[in-house]
Amino acid sequence: MADVPSDAPEHCPGTQSESAGKVSACQGCPNQSICSSGAARGPDPGIELVRKRLESVKHKILVLSGKGGVGKSTFTSLLARGLAAADSDRNVAILDIDICGPSIPRVMGVLGEQVHQSGSGWSPVYVEDNLSVMSIGFLLSSPDDAIIWRGPKKNGMIRQFLSEVDWGALDYLVIDTPPGTSDEHLSAAQYLLNAGLTGAVILTTPHEVALLDVRKEIDFCRKVSIPVLGVVENMAAFVCPKCKTETAIFPANTGGGSKMAMELGVPFLGSLPLDPRLARSCDEGTNFLTDVQDSPTTVAFNKLLKDVVEACEESRSS
Incomplete structure (x- = not known):
């Protein structure tokens, strides 16, 4: 994948591209002469940095869904809390890469905390002795601040x-993602695949609108x-909650x-009911x-948690 510098113009082809420094989008860019000469091409140094940093992380799990509103952040929090509670010697962390909608700090009860260097x-923010969190939400001056950033x-x-x-040293790093298949997902794939990504848990709701995405x-x-x-x-x-009657809010018309x-x-x-x-x-x-x-x-979640742990172990051994 092409590495796009942080100060690049909107349609930058990336430093790894054969057209780097040679297309109209490159006009006026301070890096144009370097890119056009080919000097900027080469492996992204960040890939090796990520690999080294995550060497001590046993399992790296992405929580994905092409659809928004299916409960990725909620499920991420349940998964991390469940993994940490099941074994006090197990170290678990959440990384929130939903840059424009970081909800993990509130869901995990650490809204307003600050990250220390x-x-x-x-240093991530600790929820429990064996459960920590990192999110861009900790870097904002206010939870109401909008993050208006382009892809690079x-x-x-x-x-x-x-x-x-x-x-x-972590046993599990659970990564919450935004909906879709774009910038954040490509970056996660680029860096994590070279760092021993365990795999992805994909969330959906039963109705066809969600299933399509x-x-x-x-x-x-x-x-x-x-x-x-x-x-x-x-x-x-x-x-x-009172009579325990189940009602299909999102009917599974297609299965x-x-x-x-x-x-x-x-x-x-497995399936998780809505409470x-x-x-x-x-x-x-x-x-x-x-x-x-x-x-x-x-x-239902406690049963599902065992299946996720088993899937992680099988993926690691394969």
């Missing part, structure tokens, strides 16, 4: 997070060689996530898995 890099600057931020955060996400994973650990169907049904996974030949990890108490827990930044242990969502 040390000689070994940025977002990509540079992701590279910094992966190469300059002092994660320490999720099919594209699975195709993206295949095209860039990201292993698919499995598909999770989120918000499969609404569960009344839902399980049928899609079967058709595309990827594992189906309104989970939304409240995310708003308050509390641990739903320990606070509402009798919820059908908690019961």
Whole structure:
């Protein structure tokens, strides 16, 4: 992939491109003469920096979905909390690369915390002794600040997070992503595939509008060689907290996530029902898995968690 400098014009072809410094978009760029001479071409040094930084991270998991609003950040928080709670000796971290919509700090209950710099890099924010978080949300002066960045600057931020955060020795690094298959996803693939990416968990909801976009996400994973650990169907049904009656909010008219996974030949990890108490827990930044242990969502998630761990171990050994 072409490496685009942070101060590049909007349509920069990238320093690795054969047309670097030679197209109309390069006119007026201070790097034009260097690019056109070929001196800027070569492997991205960030790839090796990321590989070295993540050598002590056993499993690296991307949480993906082509569709927005399917609960990626919520699932990321549940996955990280569940992994950390299952074994106190297991070290887990979340990296939020949803640059324009960083919701992980609020969901994890650390909104307003600040990142500190040390000689070994940025120190992540700790939720528990064995659970830490890094997000651009910690670098903003206010949670209401909009991040209005083009692709190259977002990509540079992701590279910094992966190469300059002092994660320490981790068993799991869970990476929350924005919807789609664009800049942030390409950057994650570029750096993580060379650092031993375990694979991706792909989220969907049961209705066809979501499934259409999720099919594209699975195709993206295949095209860039990201292993698919499995598909999770989120918000499969609404569960009344009082009477426990289930109602299909998003009807699976075409068979839902399980049928899609079967058709595309990827594992189906399970379905999670929708509990309104989970939304409240995310708003308050509390641990739903320990606070509402009798919820059908908690019961279903605990079973799914075992399947995710098994998928990670199988991917690592293959």
